[in-house]
Amino acid sequence: MTSAVAARLTPTPTVTRRVQPRGPRIARALKPLVFVMLALPAAWLVFALLTDRLEGDVVKILEIETGTLALRSLAYTLAITPLRQLTGWTWLATYRRMLGLFVFFYATMHMLVYVGLDLELQFGEVWASIVKRPYITIGFLSWLILVPLAITSPKSIAKRLGGARWKRLHQLTYVVAITATTHYLWAVKKDTFWPLVYLALFAALLGVRLWQWRTSARQAAA
Amino acid sequence: MLIRNRIEPPSSEVTPEVDFLNRRQFLGVIGSIGAISATGAAAEALFGGLQPVGAQPQGDAVSDEAKVTSYNNYYEFGTDKEDPRANSQLFKTRPWTVRIEGMCRKTGSMPLDDFLTPSRVEDRTYRFRCVEAWSAVIPWRGIPLADVIRRADPLPSARYVEITTLYDPSRMPGQRSATIDWPYTEGLRLDEALNPLAFLATGMYGKTLPNQNGAPLRLVVPWKYGFKSIKGIVKLKFTERQPTSTWMKAASDEYGFYANVNPTVDHPRWSQGRERKLGDIFKKPTLMFNGYEAQVASMYSGMDLRRNF
Numbered sequence: 001m002t003s004a005v006a007a008r009l010t011p012t013p014t015v016t017r018r019v020q021p022r023g024p025r026i027a028r029a030l031k032p033l034v035f036v037m038l039a040l041p042a043a044w045l046v047f048a049l050l051t052d053r054l055e056g057d058v059v060k061i062l063e064i065e066t067g068t069l070a071l072r073s074l075a076y077t078l079a080i081t082p083l084r085q086l087t088g089w090t091w092l093a094t095y096r097r098m099l100g101l102f103v104f105f106y107a108t109m110h111m112l113v114y115v116g117l118d119l120e121l122q123f124g125e126v127w128a129s130i131v132k133r134p135y136i137t138i139g140f141l142s143w144l145i146l147v148p149l150a151i152t153s154p155k156s157i158a159k160r161l162g163g164a165r166w167k168r169l170h171q172l173t174y175v176v177a178i179t180a181t182t183h184y185l186w187a188v189k190k191d192t193f194w195p196l197v198y199l200a201l202f203a204a205l206l207g208v209r210l211w212q213w214r215t216s217a218r219q220a221a222a
Numbered sequence: 223m224l225i226r227n228r229i230e231p232p233s234s235e236v237t238p239e240v241d242f243l244n245r246r247q248f249l250g251v252i253g254s255i256g257a258i259s260a261t262g263a264a265a266e267a268l269f270g271g272l273q274p275v276g277a278q279p280q281g282d283a284v285s286d287e288a289k290v291t292s293y294n295n296y297y298e299f300g301t302d303k304e305d306p307r308a309n310s311q312l313f314k315t316r317p318w319t320v321r322i323e324g325m326c327r328k329t330g331s332m333p334l335d336d337f338l339t340p341s342r343v344e345d346r347t348y349r350f351r352c353v354e355a356w357s358a359v360i361p362w363r364g365i366p367l368a369d370v371i372r373r374a375d376p377l378p379s380a381r382y383v384e385i386t387t388l389y390d391p392s393r394m395p396g397q398r399s400a401t402i403d404w405p406y407t408e409g410l411r412l413d414e415a416l417n418p419l420a421f422l423a424t425g426m427y428g429k430t431l432p433n434q435n436g437a438p439l440r441l442v443v444p445w446k447y448g449f450k451s452i453k454g455i456v457k458l459k460f461t462e463r464q465p466t467s468t469w470m471k472a473a474s475d476e477y478g479f480y481a482n483v484n485p486t487v488d489h490p491r492w493s494q495g496r497e498r499k500l501g502d503i504f505k506k507p508t509l510m511f512n513g514y515e516a517q518v519a520s521m522y523s524g525m526d527l528r529r530n531f
Binding site for chain 2: 049052055056057058059060061117120125129133135186187189190191193
């Protein structure tokens, strides 16, 4: 990272020109590795569950872990574009769709653990929770928003939807960032440290994008 | 429903098999406690020397000790469930002073061992139900709370006892952040405190109480949610007015003074109808007063338990 920053600060265009064409190729080659790294926590949780390694309230642990993994994947996803702009590493975009799908994967696991194991498939109870518990309402809403985003993630569908419309639809990711963090904040008792960390992070990422959209809109108008 | 129809002895009356077989030896140990001026070492010998209790008084298996000692709510040592074990290992529980104050005749401070010595050490295997809907069955060792209350000789006007945890941020790292209002405070109505089930634990699983479980002295009120069972006790104060507990201060809509286990009154964020025993995947029904209805229900007759949650 430090060398990249140095490269950006030192005006030697030859460096960037040499790195750029090679970057995407390496990035694509490393994709399976990144996939395994992101899937590893899920594999570990299943393994730990089956071998009685989760000490304590097993289902609560699964809820916390899957929820945290979903939020963490979401943070990675949203960090890609600003990071790419900051560093000039265009190859980072290679991982964006995969990261986004991991958000949906972990959010779905999180929801299924709650419905299947916490509420033990009592659908009356599920509905009652959505209606009367605000943190569940907003959590369920977050998951619902992720569904169309996951469905429209394949390139063919994105193409059929058209770039502009696809982009606008996927800006909902920022809405999910806010609603999911609110869900986290409302779900905890008094230990609000991590929810607030995520909230600050997402607010900063959204702030950067808003500022960019405004300046580009102003430039377009001028 | 099945459980309600079953006739059960209160767990306080059940002598664990191991202790029954060793009853003469046990009485010998108790007797020698008086002889050796009870020092920390003597208490250690007592708590460390006996076999772990294997009794299952409610037909409910005793929880795995490893689970009970690794999944704790003890914000004084951190808010994550694994924090108390990780952050309390160097916590020193001796010397330890307990202070009795307020509306009673025998006020004053005394070393923990003097506080405990006059009482007979007992084993009690109780169900434990956390307000977060997880539960356990734990073999405790300690003394009846009523003993301590009677020795303090409360004035007739005293109606409540307020109990306080140690406040020492240099030893309890969790107290360095303002997650809840320190020191942790709890309270019981005097008749609740005198109920034979109310217990002060100094040990569990036949050993000295682990630090993460509230050493050296914690309350156990098995018919109430776990947060009432205050840990690391340094003070008992007799009052006329109902004390405001820490969780009442933190969220009065979620945590009341009584906090009796009640499957029909939900927590705002989850149902209290069912519970998951630590280590289990499937839940089981939660019992009224955590299964101790016969021993405690009469204390609340005529009270609206939905309002006095």
